[in-house]
Amino acid sequence: MFYRLSGTYHTSYASDRKLWKIPADRWLVIAVFVLAVLAPFYVSPLYLGSYVLPWVIWSAAALSLTLLMGMAGQLHFGFAAVMAIGAYSSIHLVRFGVPFEIALLLSGLIAAVIGAIFGGAALRVKGLYLVMATLAMQYLVDWVVVNVPAISGGAHATLRTPAVSFLFMDISSLASRYWLALGWAVLLTVFFMNVKRSSFGRALVAIRDKDFAAAVIGVDPFRTKLAAFFTSSFMGGVTGAILAFCFYRAVTPEQFGFNVSIQLVAMVLVGGLGSVIGSYLGAGFVLLAPIFLTNFIAALASAGWFPVSQNFLSHLPLMIYGAMIIGFLLLEPLGLAKIYDNIRKYFLVWPFRHARS
Structure with a gap:
């Protein structure tokens, strides 16, 4: 087969x-x-720009948060604020004349420094207390963005992204913006797949499982957690910049609110903690499932299958969507990645079965 x-036996590490x-x-x-x-060549521009492109970008955001939540075990309910820092920083840096490639790195560094500062302040607490600390970061960044006109232009202002090029390639077209976002997502995927095999990744797992035991075997909990916050915030800041330039192309404070942080946490949990493919599956489910459900139910309603009020129809997709999330977590708490792994393991022995006791 x-x-x-x-027949595959491993004799070395x-x-x-x-x-x-x-x-x-x-x-x-x-x-x-x-x-x-090759997606831009066989996917229509409507579906590429409305479904595939945001799926790729939010998968990169989920990967960034997975490093912190899935591997290090540190809850973060203010990750949208990290992405907002990267988005606004990149726009202002480009307006100041900084090349877009350098602006991406600098925006990630700015987000990493601010995220590490909040992370360092929150490392003395755990669990729900850590959640409250990250929530404080979310609301503080939201307040600064809204009330400092030099950053956002005001509470109801829209900050447009300047025209830029990446490595001498114009990214004004939809296909070029998609390839840039895809390249960043692939880079994060390769990094995440290899960090699991590194000493840093093993230290993160040790901290997640039991930080006291990790300290006994020589892992510094403070430095490891701080490095996790720094690395995750850097990736989130660059992802926020790519989200602004490649998808939104104009940012407002509402685009990085608390509800976005909740959606990111849902992507990680539904997809599967610490899983690469789970980040893609979770982002696709949280981002695309409500859209498909809305279109499907609207089509059934127009055909006369649901003779109910329009107000109920507008809330029905969200009700089904919430029930699906609860169902996934009840039937498979490890997320969509575990469901995929179960299917994969089935085909490893197909057409035979595991021995039953």
Whole structure:
């Protein structure tokens, strides 16, 4: 069979730590990557700009938060504020004449420094207390953005992104903006897949499981958590800048509110904590499921299947969407990534079955 683990035995740590223990996994990833790169050629501009592009960007945002929540075990309910810092910083840096490539890195560094400052202040607390500390960051950043006109122009102002180029490539077209966002998502994916195998990744897992035990074996909890906040905030800041330039192209304070932070946490939880593919699945579910449900129910209502009021129809998709999230968490608490892993393990032994006791 083309997808089989039987007969593959690992005799060294190097072989056991391979990214692709099964060759079919590598070819599957290559096929998905090729399809993603060629998407502008076979996907209509409407679907590319309305569905695929935001899915890629929010998957990168979910990956950024997964490093902090999934690997380090640190709750963060103010990640939208981190992305807002990156978005506004990149716009002002480009307006000051900084090249867009450098502006992306600087906006990530600014978000990383501010995120690490709040993270360092919150490292003395855990659980719900840490949630409250990150909420304070969210509301403080929201207040500063709204009440400092030099940053956002005011509470109801819209800050447009300047025309820029990336590595001498004009990104005014939809396809170029999509390829830039896809490149950043792929870079984060490669980083996340390899950080799990590094000493930093193992330190994060040790801190997540038991920070006191990690300290006993030589892992510094404060430095490791601070590095997790810094790294995650850097990736979130760059993702916020890419979100502003590649998708929104004009930012307002409402685009990075508390509800966005909740959606990001939902993407990580529904997708699966600490999972790369879970970030993509969770972002797709949280972002696209309400849209598809709304269109589907609207089509059924227009056909006469739902003879109810329009007000009820407008709330029905959200009710079904919430019920689906609860159902996923009840049936499979480890998220969509675990469901995918269960299907994958089924095909590892297909057409045979596991031995039943």
